[in-house]
Amino acid sequence: MRKMLFVWLSMLIGLQAIAQNNQNIVGKWRTVDDETGETKSIVEVFQKADGKYYGKISKLLIRPENDKCVQCKDDRKNQPLLGLEIIRGIIRKGSEFSDGTITDPKNGKTYKCIITRKGDELLVRGYIGFSLIGRTQTWKLVN
Template sequence: MKKLKFSAFLFGAMLAGSAAAEDLSGLWQQIDDKSGSPKALIEIRKESNGSFTGKIIKVTPRPGYTPQKTCNSCPAPYTNQPILGMDILTGLKSINGTANYDKGRIIDPLSGKVYDAKVRLNANGKRLSLRGYMGVSALGRSQTWIRQD
């Protein structure tokens, strides 16, 4: 019985370790937290300093929605930049030994608001939950992003 418990513990530790070691780099489909429909395709890359940056590489067409071309209400350095190709997620850092990332910043190019950001990657590395907030995480919104590659 003790061997069975120990084996289960080791298996669980291996699963947790694999999720913690998962790299966020790749293509992610951003899902709108209000409508549940795909919003944009984001390419996340790892920077030389170990942080992660996410760039919009495709805006997903949606019924009844005319895509905004530039970031009109955004603060500098985003002011009037094209949304396509914009780095919207910056500075995201891995929390050692976990599947969590924090210390990031994300901009909503439609409203121009900049939020603190943190991410939790699911166990199989196929979905992430991004939380954007101002000040306190409890006062924010979450989105699900789905790995595309």
């Protein structure tokens, strides 16, 4: 009886860990351009001490026209793309991550951001105004 209870509890704890990991966005992700389908970079998503999530470009897979964020309008202006923090201030709300921003280094524009994890993929949506006006990219987990 004790063995069965131990096995059952172990399975339950294992399933909870899998479920929590499936909703965690921390890790390295291959960005895939929603317009061209090209894999462009690796973005590392991490959590800071403030409890919010951030993401920076950790590897460039395609040589861009300019290796700096020339079009950025804030503290990222003319900063190198490699190491550039493109996701800022994301908060976890249930199974969704939102209330932060994402910056497109290609055009320097910053958008509101919602991120949802689906297995080994992140659905990353940048939008203005209401979430209906924007675009979504599917990023793939780097193993």
